[in-house]
Amino acid sequence: MTATREIVTDRREEFAFHDDIVYLAETKRGLSRQTVEEISAFKKEPDWMLQFRLRAYEHFVQRPMPTWTDGLDRIDFDKIVYYRKPSDREEKSWDDVPDQIKATFERLGIPEAERKFLAGVGAQYDSEVVYHSVKEELTKIGVVFMGTDQALIEYPDIVKKYIGTIVPPEDNKFAALNSAVWSGGSFVYVPKGVEVPLPLQAYFRINGENTGQFERTLIVVEEGAKVHYIEGCTAPIYATDSLHAAVVEVVALPGSKVRYTTIQNWSNDVYNLVTKRAHAYANSTVEWIDANTGSRKTVKYPSIYLRGENATADIISVAVAGKGQHQDTGAKAIHLAPNTKSRIVSKSVSKDGGRATYRGQLKVSPGATNVVASVRCDALMLDDISRSDTYPYIDIQEDDTTMTHEATVGKISAEQVFYLMSRGLTENEAQNLIVQGFLEVFTKELPMEYAIEFNRLVKLEMEGSLG
Amino acid sequence: MSLARSPRATTARTARRAPADLPFVFADRGLAQALAAERDEPAWLRDERLAAFTAFESLAVETNQLYTPYIDLRAADLFTARPYVRTAIASATSADASPVPAGTSGLIELDEDGVTSIGLSEVARARGVTLETFGAALARDPAAFRLELEGGALLPSTDKLAMLTRAFWSQGVRLLIPDGVSLDEPFVLRWAAGAPDRALLTRTFVRLGRGARVALVEDLGPSRRPTAATDGQSMFAGTLEIDLGPDAELRVASIQDFGASQVVLQHRQAAIGAGANLHWALAQLGGRLVRSRVDNRLEGDRSSVEQVEIVFGAEEQLFDLTSYTRHVGRDTTGNLLSKGVLLDAARTYMKGMITIDKTAVGTDSFLGEFGMNLSKKTRSVAIPSLEIDQPDCRRAAHSSSVGPIDETQLFYLESRGIPPDEARKFIVLGFLEPVVARMPLEDERERLRGLLEAKWNAGLEGAAAA
Numbered sequence: 001m002t003a004t005r006e007i008v009t010d011r012r013e014e015f016a017f018h019d020d021i022v023y024l025a026e027t028k029r030g031l032s033r034q035t036v037e038e039i040s041a042f043k044k045e046p047d048w049m050l051q052f053r054l055r056a057y058e059h060f061v062q063r064p065m066p067t068w069t070d071g072l073d074r075i076d077f078d079k080i081v082y083y084r085k086p087s088d089r090e091e092k093s094w095d096d097v098p099d100q101i102k103a104t105f106e107r108l109g110i111p112e113a114e115r116k117f118l119a120g121v122g123a124q125y126d127s128e129v130v131y132h133s134v135k136e137e138l139t140k141i142g143v144v145f146m147g148t149d150q151a152l153i154e155y156p157d158i159v160k161k162y163i164g165t166i167v168p169p170e171d172n173k174f175a176a177l178n179s180a181v182w183s184g185g186s187f188v189y190v191p192k193g194v195e196v197p198l199p200l201q202a203y204f205r206i207n208g209e210n211t212g213q214f215e216r217t218l219i220v221v222e223e224g225a226k227v228h229y230i231e232g233c234t235a236p237i238y239a240t241d242s243l244h245a246a247v248v249e250v251v252a253l254p255g256s257k258v259r260y261t262t263i264q265n266w267s268n269d270v271y272n273l274v275t276k277r278a279h280a281y282a283n284s285t286v287e288w289i290d291a292n293t294g295s296r297k298t299v300k301y302p303s304i305y306l307r308g309e310n311a312t313a314d315i316i317s318v319a320v321a322g323k324g325q326h327q328d329t330g331a332k333a334i335h336l337a338p339n340t341k342s343r344i345v346s347k348s349v350s351k352d353g354g355r356a357t358y359r360g361q362l363k364v365s366p367g368a369t370n371v372v373a374s375v376r377c378d379a380l381m382l383d384d385i386s387r388s389d390t391y392p393y394i395d396i397q398e399d400d401t402t403m404t405h406e407a408t409v410g411k412i413s414a415e416q417v418f419y420l421m422s423r424g425l426t427e428n429e430a431q432n433l434i435v436q437g438f439l440e441v442f443t444k445e446l447p448m449e450y451a452i453e454f455n456r457l458v459k460l461e462m463e464g465s466l467g
Numbered sequence: 468m469s470l471a472r473s474p475r476a477t478t479a480r481t482a483r484r485a486p487a488d489l490p491f492v493f494a495d496r497g498l499a500q501a502l503a504a505e506r507d508e509p510a511w512l513r514d515e516r517l518a519a520f521t522a523f524e525s526l527a528v529e530t531n532q533l534y535t536p537y538i539d540l541r542a543a544d545l546f547t548a549r550p551y552v553r554t555a556i557a558s559a560t561s562a563d564a565s566p567v568p569a570g571t572s573g574l575i576e577l578d579e580d581g582v583t584s585i586g587l588s589e590v591a592r593a594r595g596v597t598l599e600t601f602g603a604a605l606a607r608d609p610a611a612f613r614l615e616l617e618g619g620a621l622l623p624s625t626d627k628l629a630m631l632t633r634a635f636w637s638q639g640v641r642l643l644i645p646d647g648v649s650l651d652e653p654f655v656l657r658w659a660a661g662a663p664d665r666a667l668l669t670r671t672f673v674r675l676g677r678g679a680r681v682a683l684v685e686d687l688g689p690s691r692r693p694t695a696a697t698d699g700q701s702m703f704a705g706t707l708e709i710d711l712g713p714d715a716e717l718r719v720a721s722i723q724d725f726g727a728s729q730v731v732l733q734h735r736q737a738a739i740g741a742g743a744n745l746h747w748a749l750a751q752l753g754g755r756l757v758r759s760r761v762d763n764r765l766e767g768d769r770s771s772v773e774q775v776e777i778v779f780g781a782e783e784q785l786f787d788l789t790s791y792t793r794h795v796g797r798d799t800t801g802n803l804l805s806k807g808v809l810l811d812a813a814r815t816y817m818k819g820m821i822t823i824d825k826t827a828v829g830t831d832s833f834l835g836e837f838g839m840n841l842s843k844k845t846r847s848v849a850i851p852s853l854e855i856d857q858p859d860c861r862r863a864a865h866s867s868s869v870g871p872i873d874e875t876q877l878f879y880l881e882s883r884g885i886p887p888d889e890a891r892k893f894i895v896l897g898f899l900e901p902v903v904a905r906m907p908l909e910d911e912r913e914r915l916r917g918l919l920e921a922k923w924n925a926g927l928e929g930a931a932a933a
Contacts, residue, residue: 068532366843381858384825390853391533396869399840405867407851411858 026084031077033057036180039083043149043183048160056169056179063173069328069357071297075271080243082181082214138196143227144189145200148216151187158189162220166249167275174245174273174299178214185215185246190225190256199228199261199447217248221256221284230450232263242270244295250278252286254308259287261446263454265294268324272298282308282337289445291318292327293457301359303332306340306368313342318442320461321354321386330360330391335368335401344375347439351382351461357389362403364396371398377407380438382431432462487528487535490543490730491702493550493666496520499634505553506602509609515617519633526627534789537816537848542756542785543730545702550666551637555581557602561592570908572650572681573598573642576657578692579667580638594648601639601670612641615672621708621736623762623791629734632668632704639670642683646676646712653682653718653907661690661726664699670706675715675743682718682907688753689726700728700755709737711745713767718746720906722915725753727782733759741767741796747774748905750915751786752922761790763801765827771800777902778806779919780813780845781926789818792834794827801832806902808895809838809845810926816848823855823863831861838869839898841926892923 025042027035036057040050065072138145144155152159169179186202221227244266252258258278266272272295278286288302304313319327327350333342348356358377379388390407412434420430436443436455443451484490499520503513529538559575559582567574572591575598576584587598597608604612622629640656660667673683687703703725711717717737725731731754737745751757763772778786792801807815819834838847851865872894880890896919903919906912 379853379855381855384857384859386858388853388855388858390851390865392849392851392867394849394867394869395846396838396840396848397846399843399845400871401840401869402871403867403869405849405851405865407853407865409853409855409858409863410860 027082029079029081031057031080031082031181035082039181039183042083042085043152045152046156049152052164052169053180053182056176059170060173060176060180063176066173069299071326072271072273072299075243083183141194142191143194143196144187146187148185148187148218149183151218155187155189158220159187159218162249162251163216163218166251166277166279167247171275175247175275178216178245178247178275182214182216182247184213185217186219186229186231187217188219188221188227188229190221190227192222193224194222195226196228199230201230213242213244213246215246217246219248219250219258219260221250221252221258223253224255225253226257228259228261230261230447232265232450242266244270244272244274246274248274248276250286252278252280252284252311254282255284256281257285259289260302261289261450262291263450263457264290264292264298265457266298267294268296268322270295272300274298274300276300276302278302278304280304280306280308280311280313283310284308285312285314287314287316288331289316289442290329290331291442291454292329293320293461295327296324297326297328299328301330301332301361303334304342305334305336306342307336309337309339311337311340313340315342315344316442316445317344317346317358318439319346319348319356320458321348321350321356322461323352323354325354326357327355328357328359330358332361333363333373334361335364335371335373338367338369338371340368340371342371342373345441346375346377347441348377348379348388349382349435349438350379350386350388353385355387355389357391358407359391361393362395362405363393364398364401364403366397369398369400371401371403373401373403375403375405378438379407379409380435381409381411382435428462432459435462484541486539486541488540489528490540491545491548491666493548494520494523494631494635498550498552501552502635502637506557508605509613511613511617512605515619516634519619519630520635522624523627523630523634526625526630528627530625530627531820533820533850533852534818537818537850538787539785540756540758542783543702544700545666545730547664547699548666548702549664550635550668551580554602554637555579556600557638558600558606559585560599560603560607561585561587561597568655570652570910571655572596572652573654574657575640575655576659577638577640577669578659578690579662579665588652591650591654594650595645596648596650597641597643598654599641601636601641604639604641615641615674615710621672621710621738622706622734623736623760626734626760628704628732628758629706629760632670632706632732632734636668636670636706638667639672642671642673644675644679644681644715647678648676649678649680651682653684653720655684655686657686657688658703658705659688659690659692660703661701661729662692663701663728666702666704668702668704670708672708673717674710675712675717677712678714679712680716682720684906684908684911685719685721687721687723687725687731689724689729698728700730701726702730702732704732706733707735709735709745711737711739711743711770713740714742715740716744716746718748718907720748720908720911722750722906722911722918723753723757724918727753727755729754731757731759733757734762735760736762736764737772738764738766739770739772742769743767744770745772746905747772747776748902749774749776750902751776751778751788752918754784756785756787758787759789763790763792764795765793765799765801766795767799768796769798770796772802774803775902775905776805777808777899778815779808779899779922780815781810781922782813783811784813786813786815788816789820791820791822792832793822793824794830794832795824796827798829799827799831801830801834803834804901805836806899807838807847808899809840809847810842812842812844814846814848816850818850818852819865820852820854821863821865823853823857823860825856827857828859829861830857830863832863834865836865836867837898839872839895840869841872841895888927892920895923896920
């Protein structure tokens with residue numbers, strides 16, 4: 001069998017970057033109360049934010065390391081640099097961005113993407129937003145899209161009103177860590193009734209060995225407003241482990257619609273521990289479209305709390321776990337109000353000894369009458385050295401809930417491969433096509449350029465495995 | 468800071484308890500030693516109890532971190548419960564035969580710690596079947612008995628409450644079916660328990676030889692023994708440890724209908740040999756708090772297990788049911804179905820784990836968990852999980868649903884002239900029928916139908932009164 005396969009080399013290295021940036025300011029390795037104070041002082045933050053950080057730090061120190069997923073004890077918090085500032089001020093136009101950073105973005109294709117369908121760019125280079133542009137028309141209609149640090153200066157009232165209300169620092173150990181040392185991330189504010197015509201897009205990147213990345217994203221969508229936010233990641237490959245602990249908070253006020261799309265492709269040394277949560281108020285719709293192909297270990301369960309009547313939650317979660325990777329991902333839908341709906345679709349692929357875990361929760365609380373909910377989890381295993389786990393939690397506390405859940409695990413069917421090969425495809429191409437088809441529920445929700453890029457990514461992963 | 472808890476003090480009972488705090492205090496080393504000494508047990512058995520006690524002490528109530536948020540022992544209050552030490556009737560064998568009811572191959576009836584009836588049919592005796600208490604086995608067949616029990620291989624070694632029973636059992640039943648013995652008529656095992664402030668801990672060991680084929684009916688119901696009038700709860704902890712030889716087939720049907728003050732802890736584990744088949748039909752109706760665990764180990768190639776379980780909960784009953792199915796051999800089959808109907812403020816935690824080992828090529832495994840919540844105060848939790856190391860399988864899937872009574876079914880029945888209450892009853896009892904239909908004895912089937920219907924009617928009256 002193996003002899004008929006094409007020998008293809010793993011080309012992922014070509015897509016990894018590391019530039020020698022002169023860091024202008026950074027904290028010492030390790031985390032202490034003093035580190036937190038330094039970060040806050042450096043950013044000249046108001047006292048309430050310093051207190052928020054310190055409260056989070058105290059909780060982080062006290063909170064035991066979670067043991068329900070393995071490998072987190074390998075993170076050495078003392079080795080990490082918690083804050084690093086690559087350039088002095090927030091750039092307003094592309095021309096002002098330092099050449100070296102610009103060169104990295106060129107390789108990532110940001111300017112092209114921008115020309116095509118970007119409404120705005122907030123690109124995160126290490127721990128600060130360095131480049132950021134909002135199209136004039138967005139500013140005109142009152143949409144705010146900027147780094148969260150900048151928002152803390154320009155829109156302190158909105159930030160203060162919402163930050164930490166969706167994901168409190170005490171939520172979990174890594175939310176506490178993020179709350180203590182956060183830096184960067186996107187702030188989006190869409191005023192009442194405004195529909196943002198194009199997706200808002202931000203590239204996030206980690207650069208620098210052992211640089212922690214703790215971005216904090218806050219998206220507030222007022223009544224009847226509509227927005228689509230997209231983030232995608234690449235990162236340089238390093239031998240030692242990097243840590244990425246982000247928090248994303250989404251507030252979907254009555255009648256609004258929010259879609260949040262992520263393509264996560266951190267390099268395979270990154271621990272990616274993310275808390276993503278949305279509160280969906282009456283008649284609003286929140287959609288998480290979430291793909292995880294990179295990182296050494298990802299722990300991420302995008303959640304939607306359905307707080308208002310007739311709110312809708314839609315979560316599509318996709319994971320590809322290759323050699324040395326553990327994708328511990330899933331979704332949560334928490335129904336707190338009557339007539340709310342949720343749908344969770346999860347697709348995972350594990351191969352080359354990788355491990356894909358679906359972990360999710362569906363909860364219908366007392367008082368949430370007439371709920372309709374569904375959870376579907378499918379896993380594809382490409383070889384017998386890989387592993388797949390499915391852990392759904394379903395907790396129903398109302399008598400008129402309609403809930404269905406299905407899960408299957410299997411391998412690529414030999415008949416399908418044989419059929420495609422009889423049509424002239426190589427075995428590699430056939431398998432690649434089947435995996436792409438399996439993940440289509442996700443791909444079809446992406447803007448076209450992203451869909452192409454994602455399929456290319458999957459192809460790369462598949463080739464890497466077969467080389 | 469920990470408060471010293473006095474077992475008899477009322478403050479201990481009213482003190483706020485964490486959900487996983489043990490609801491009893493009788494388990495200590497002294498009791499394990501007393502059980503062994505009072506019953507003149509050999510050293511190996513005493514050591515066996517002490518080893519189990521050591522494990523009990525070191526384990527958490529729930530060692531599987533997936534399930535730690537879903538444990539709640541607070542409904543149990545057994546702080547004044549006393550276990551049986553010197554059992555009323557320790558040694559009884561089917562040789563002291565009392566006649567068995569027609570249509571059965573054997574019967575053992577126990578009320579609390581005492582044997583009230585034991586016997587085998589002529590055919591079963593002629594084919595060399597053994598049915599006896601652990602006391603009798605120890606006196607009559609000590610070497611073989613030691614091999615079966617020592618080490619507790621047929622109990623989950625990381626389960627604290629299984630180790631509790633292994634350390635402190637006072638009564639046991641042993642059923643051995645020789646190679647090739649095939650009997651159509653079932654064996655009946657009847658436990659009665661419910662004496663207030665008593666804890667009855669028992670073990671049952673069943674071994675089927677190569678190619679043996681039998682059925683076992685387990686009846687768990689309230690004690691008929693007259694008791695002092697107190698309102699104390701009662702504990703029944705029971706194991707069913709099954710060793711299925713190659714090509715053996717065992718059908719187990721169980722009806723649990725204990726009284727409303729019963730705390731029930733069950734551990735059933737089966738090692739299933741090559742080509743062997745195990746069928747479970749389990750009905751859970753009674754008890755205040757039921758924590759049950761089933762472990763199916765599909766060790767032999769081509770072995771299979773079918774497990775169908777129903778729960779009918781009312782009032783404040785809590786059913787905490789876990790099943791682990793592990794596929795080890797090649798071409799094994801697992802088919803598991805759980806169904807729950809909940810009235811009033813009843814709760815179920817249904818936890819099902821399918822594990823497919825790397826060796827288990829060609830597995831076919833399915834787990835279904837389905838619930839019907841019929842009142843606003845009910846709560847049903849389903850956690851159907853898969854852990855898979857071998858993708859080369861025929862099927863690995865689970866499915867789960869929770870929904871109210873189907874309005875279209877109701878409409879259909881009503882359009883046929885059936886009154887709404889009747890129609891609802893039909894639909895609910897029909898939902899549970901798959902387990903009823905698997906009861907191997909006609910009498911048992913009818914009895915279970917009667918119990919389900921009575922519980923439904925009582926629920927309606929309760930709803931009308933409220």
